[in-house]
Amino acid sequence: MSTKSKRISAPISDRIFDVVVYAVVIMVVIVTLYPFLNVLALSLNDSTDSVRGGISIYPREFTWKNYEVIFSFSGLIQGFKISILRTIVGTLLGLLSASMLAYTLSRPDFQGRRFISIFLALTMYVSGGMIASYILIKELHMMGTFWVYVLPGMVSAFNVFIIRSFMDGIPYALQESAKLDGANDFTIYWRVILPMAKPALATIALFLAVGQWNSWFDTWLYNARSPELTTLQYELMKVLQSTTSGNGDYRNTNMTQVMASVSPESVKMAITIVVTVPILFVYPFLQRYFVQGMTLGAVKG
Amino acid sequence: MEAVTGKKEPKERGNRKSSRFWRTFLQQKYLYMMSLPFVIWVFVFSYVPLWGWTMAFQKYKPMPTASLWDRVFDQKWVGFDQFQRLFTDDQFYLVLRNTLAMSFMGLIAGFVVPIVFAVLLNEVKNIAFKRVAQTISYLPHFVSWVVVAGIVIKMLSTDNGAVNDLLMWLGIIDEPYQFMAKEKWFWGIVTAADVWKETGWNTIIYLAAMAGISSELYEAARVDGASRLRQIWHITLPGIRSTIVILLIMSIGHLVSIGFEKQFLLSNNLVSDYAQVLDLYALQYGLQMSNFSYGTAINVFNSVVGIILLFSANGIFKKITKESIM
Numbered sequence: 001m002s003t004k005s006k007r008i009s010a011p012i013s014d015r016i017f018d019v020v021v022y023a024v025v026i027m028v029v030i031v032t033l034y035p036f037l038n039v040l041a042l043s044l045n046d047s048t049d050s051v052r053g054g055i056s057i058y059p060r061e062f063t064w065k066n067y068e069v070i071f072s073f074s075g076l077i078q079g080f081k082i083s084i085l086r087t088i089v090g091t092l093l094g095l096l097s098a099s100m101l102a103y104t105l106s107r108p109d110f111q112g113r114r115f116i117s118i119f120l121a122l123t124m125y126v127s128g129g130m131i132a133s134y135i136l137i138k139e140l141h142m143m144g145t146f147w148v149y150v151l152p153g154m155v156s157a158f159n160v161f162i163i164r165s166f167m168d169g170i171p172y173a174l175q176e177s178a179k180l181d182g183a184n185d186f187t188i189y190w191r192v193i194l195p196m197a198k199p200a201l202a203t204i205a206l207f208l209a210v211g212q213w214n215s216w217f218d219t220w221l222y223n224a225r226s227p228e229l230t231t232l233q234y235e236l237m238k239v240l241q242s243t244t245s246g247n248g249d250y251r252n253t254n255m256t257q258v259m260a261s262v263s264p265e266s267v268k269m270a271i272t273i274v275v276t277v278p279i280l281f282v283y284p285f286l287q288r289y290f291v292q293g294m295t296l297g298a299v300k301g
Numbered sequence: 302m303e304a305v306t307g308k309k310e311p312k313e314r315g316n317r318k319s320s321r322f323w324r325t326f327l328q329q330k331y332l333y334m335m336s337l338p339f340v341i342w343v344f345v346f347s348y349v350p351l352w353g354w355t356m357a358f359q360k361y362k363p364m365p366t367a368s369l370w371d372r373v374f375d376q377k378w379v380g381f382d383q384f385q386r387l388f389t390d391d392q393f394y395l396v397l398r399n400t401l402a403m404s405f406m407g408l409i410a411g412f413v414v415p416i417v418f419a420v421l422l423n424e425v426k427n428i429a430f431k432r433v434a435q436t437i438s439y440l441p442h443f444v445s446w447v448v449v450a451g452i453v454i455k456m457l458s459t460d461n462g463a464v465n466d467l468l469m470w471l472g473i474i475d476e477p478y479q480f481m482a483k484e485k486w487f488w489g490i491v492t493a494a495d496v497w498k499e500t501g502w503n504t505i506i507y508l509a510a511m512a513g514i515s516s517e518l519y520e521a522a523r524v525d526g527a528s529r530l531r532q533i534w535h536i537t538l539p540g541i542r543s544t545i546v547i548l549l550i551m552s553i554g555h556l557v558s559i560g561f562e563k564q565f566l567l568s569n570n571l572v573s574d575y576a577q578v579l580d581l582y583a584l585q586y587g588l589q590m591s592n593f594s595y596g597t598a599i600n601v602f603n604s605v606v607g608i609i610l611l612f613s614a615n616g617i618f619k620k621i622t623k624e625s626i627m
Contacts, residue, residue: 104333
């Protein structure tokens with residue numbers, strides 16, 4: 001109905017407007033996608049051929065060589081393992097802590113509710129800063145351990161509040177009937193609330209997993225001297241920094257030799273794709289959830 | 302008699318109150334078991350570092366062999382010496398300039414562009430196309446800054462970078478331009494990279510707010526013969542006004558804490574005078590040169606300015622628009 005009436009009455013200016021809208025949106029899409037496709041094409045192109053230039057979004061001389069080369073580098077394999085491990089452990093710990101705290105805060109009768117809410121909220125506005133945190137981590141003897149990746153940031157106030165506001169929307173009568181059946185608070189949380197909070201949990205799981213997968217700075221700051229604890233992002237960062245800035249804190253002979261056999265550019269492109277692809281596979285499926293979660297968080301402010 | 306009970310009552314009431322507290326405490330023991338461990342956790346990792354602010358007023362020495370007690374309490378207090386040093390350091394003003402410049406550019410671009418894009422997306426009537434465009438535009442948000450920096454450097458590179466190729470094809474330049482080596486371009490590149498990464502993501506909230514605008518308003522406007530541009534101006538934008546204000550206040554609060562990842566990853570020796578920001582400066586002095594107190598003083602300066610900005614932005618907007626986040 002509305003489209004029909006528009007077609008009849010739409011003035012010329014509105015039709016021009018439509019063209020402009022679509023043109024701009026299409027341009028944004030191209031600007032967003034092109035770099036990824038370009039990097040992908042370069043990573044799949046023969047490295048000596050790439051130097052000639054002119055590769056856009058498809059490889060000219062297709063090869064897997066660049067990938068074979070980077071996967072022969074032990075640091076990268078180790079980084080892959082640690083990145084996957086920290087993503088799994090960090091996500092699970094973060095989900096568990098945030099959902100438990102959120103549940104207690106969603107209970108209107110819980111007497112610690114007010115204090116804990118304020119206690120948590122303050123951490124969103126004030127922070128001790130990088131230096132103080134560094135000294136704390138050092139004093140706790142967490143440097144050079146895997147735990148520095150998952151423990152310090154485990155409890156996030158933002159995540160707690162998003163899950164809490166979702167749990168607030170679950171009818172309280174459900175909990176009361178479970179209580180009449182003799183369930184204790186933990187059982188109610190585990191059996192009643194958690195299954196119902198799945199959409200919020202999926203959102204937070206995505207945020208946590210992406211955050212863990214994308215972290216590189218904690219490796220740089222705390223574990224740069226422990227090659228067995230390296231992460232994929234950190235390896236990529238080292239490779240990128242090694243030639244762009246030339247200030248070379250990258251002295252890994254193994255990798256330098258590897259890079260000599262194909263061009264460093266191609267190696268960079270291949271690692272970039274390896275680092276990015278897992279995210280591309282996960283996020284379109286979870287899009288529904290994170291949009292929900294974002295708007296939930298925004299409404300609560 | 303009455304006087305006696307009157308005197309006794311507060312104490313009794315206090316007792317009853319505390320005994321009621323402990324009774325509920327026992328009843329809610331599972332709730333406490335599920336929350337207190339994490340409260341302690343937050344205390345250790347978020348509140349204990351605040352104690353570290355004292356370092357800014359000391360001449361902190363690491364003293365690796367001394368006991369923990371001595372390391373914490375046996376430090377020399379120097380009052381505001383670190384801050385005095387900070388405010389007389391020329392380098393500090395350079396860093397502050399860079400931080401503020403990139404913050405303001407990021408604030409304006411990161412604020413205007415998503416609103417414009419959200420308005421445009423909202424005007425797309427083809428649902429399938431809209432959804433695909435949205436999904437693609439969210440993509441860079443999920444990619445790490447390491448990857449984004451790598452992509453930006455690649456796109457702007459002089460050998461076969463897409464931007465240089467395009468500009469040469471258009472005939473705007475004759476030979477590849479060294480974007481990454483020019484100081485004057487650094488702020489713009491950082492801002493553009495940020496816009497590229499976050500624009501799509503930042504539209505989510507605006508689009509949600511626009512979805513809440515009643516379609517009757519648009520129909521009434523159409524009956525009155527309002528053009529699409531006028532509908533945007535008089536219906537869509539006022540409809541998301543409170544969202545805009547809240548997000549603006551929040552981003553003003555984060556003005557000086559713009560982070561350092563982009564600058565760290567995109568900078569190189571040629572542009573460092575324009576790339577150094579407060580957090581990196583603190584990192585460099587505090588950790589790499591082991592001058593913990595000076596580094597902390599920079600962090601403290603950063604936090605205090607951030608809080609002041611947040612409260613004043615909130616206050617100003619409260620006066621002007623009757624809207625606030627606190």
